Amino acid sequence: MVTVSATKVITGNHAVSYGALLSRVQVISAYPITPQTQVVELLSEFVASGRLAARFITVESEHSAMAACIGAASVGARTFTATSSQGLALMHEMLHWASGARLPIVMANINRALAPPWSIWTDQTDSLAQRDTGWMQIYVETSQEVLDSIILGFKVSERVLLPTMVVLDAFLLSHTAEPVEIYDQGRVDEFLPPFSAPYRLSPGAPQALGGLADPGVYFEFRVKLQEAMERAREAIVEEGERFSKLFGRFYGLVQEEHTGDAETVIVTAGTMAGTARAAVRELRSQGRKVGLVRIRVFRPFPFSEIRRILEGRKRVAVLDRNLSPGHHGIFYEEVKSALYPVSARPLVVGYVLGLGGRDVRPEDIQAIVDDVEKREEAREIVWWGVRR
């Protein structure tokens, strides 16, 4: 196939914008917030120059941003927004609305710590606090994966009729420039044709969407939402394979490295996986049997992959740049819960580190591997890098 794609050195934020451009989004509604703002600045330029045939609604809040996306998606337009942290928290009500209405909206969320105290640096608690809103959540590692995940997000969302949140780390990814292949529009169009909404608010068809559902019918709507999430697992893999044939890159539910013979496995998400990969490669060069799992898709949760990879290992260290106060790190909770039915359960230790953007270095992760390999008992929270 002839390709006329171009490689540009762009930030994660601009990779989001290019992903939305290539997806030919039709309505964008967004509100500025650091560190997301560059996403919508570039999209505004694309719209203003006519390069992207879309309506950009410069709303007065993130709550209204999601409300406007819901309105636009309800009549069948391909809609997009981006936010971060406080903005995502403000959207919370409408996140439930978007998934309950089964609207295939795609949003980028730049992981940023929640206040107080104020912080603009990376922390996954903002998006993980939205885990029960019915959005698919994709945690990405590189700028290329950002762009690809926006396109894939629309593809999968429009297939299963659920919204997708593409999640990237503040600054470590949002503001870091990397070479990104920006595909030829024609090839993206081949993969992602115009959206034809199977259910939509349509002039001349007097239907009401979202009306009162009494206890005789509400329950079934929720069951259908769960069934769509279950179908999404398969859809993510199948569309990932189609994407890979066209563009040469495959993204599944999880990404694993050196797990074949690993006795100790690190589980993490986002850019910390890149740091962990450097640590694992170093440890492998020393002959240590260490592997890595990056959870890419958090909702729907990749139960069978996690069980397949982690069953029978000696030790698992889950690295969480997030915290559920009163519980533990959230990926830790979920991984441990997924492993309950397996017969050969590994010892699972939860490491909470890097909150509010505190730096996590490859040496930290090597030291965590040393730490977990010394342990004979599971521990729910090991605080890593906390000043005492």
Add this chain to the structure above:
Amino acid sequence: MSTGTLTWAGVEVPREEYLHPGHLACQGCGAALAMRLVLKAMGGDAMVVLPACCWTIIDGPFPYHALKVPLLHTAFETAAAAAAGVKAGLEVLGDTRTQVIAWAGDGGTFDIGLQALSGAAERNEDILYVCYDNEAYMNTGIQRSSATPLGAWTTTTPEGHPEDRPKKDLMAIMAAHRIPYAATATVAFPDDLIRKVRKARGIKGTRLIHILAPCPPGWRMESELMIKVSRLAVATGAFPLFEVEGGTRYTVTYRPAQIPLKEYLKLQGRFAHLTEDQIAVLEQLVKARWQELLDLHARTHGQAEEIPVVPIGG
């Protein structure tokens, strides 16, 4: 389906009804009649965006729907934002004809939805925003809103501590946004209401119609009094009918008749606790408000003498 038009209170309206019988409004509901009139005036090429309000119930539970136009339910504070999204979505898909109506109560407009309304108005989104104002949170059981008038009883402004702040001036807020068109109306003057909605329909940008929609259970009155009370609201000057174009051009529709405010208040149990002295204070406030409006009209038109007196009929 009925076709053609008929002349109704002096204006031509479609015979077609866009509000089916079988809706769930209370007897004598001003909000149901307001919807019927507005959709007749719009003529059917419309979509309704509906936040939480009485109309969420009136339209009927899933899978029922009482309107002959599409309706999108949305969250309480989002009528204007969601309507802007619907309009943008229709436009990018090539439909520039369908009018999008955000239809919200006073709680969803004056209180929780005011931010989104301000945003949409400031951006001059091409939507018709209709606030049907029954002057309290009626759907949840008569709690005060910032549209509740001074002195009124509600379940959160009980006897002994009735509403102690004047009704928020929504029209002044909308005028300050310099939107192309804002008007007040009531269901007791359907010709006026339809004329204003028709005028709004022909204007691009954010248009707002503030409709007084009396609520017999919430106002503590018999349902057959709804039209009479609506009429007296205008006739006594309690709810002035006027238009604001571009935020500055004021046109008062009717001058109040020489009817004491008490005639309006005494029909409603929510004002039953008021003393003569308190009513006298309210009367003074109504008069002062009227003078302000007449001044604004005169500033626009050079004089205010030509404003007709409200036609209260029988």
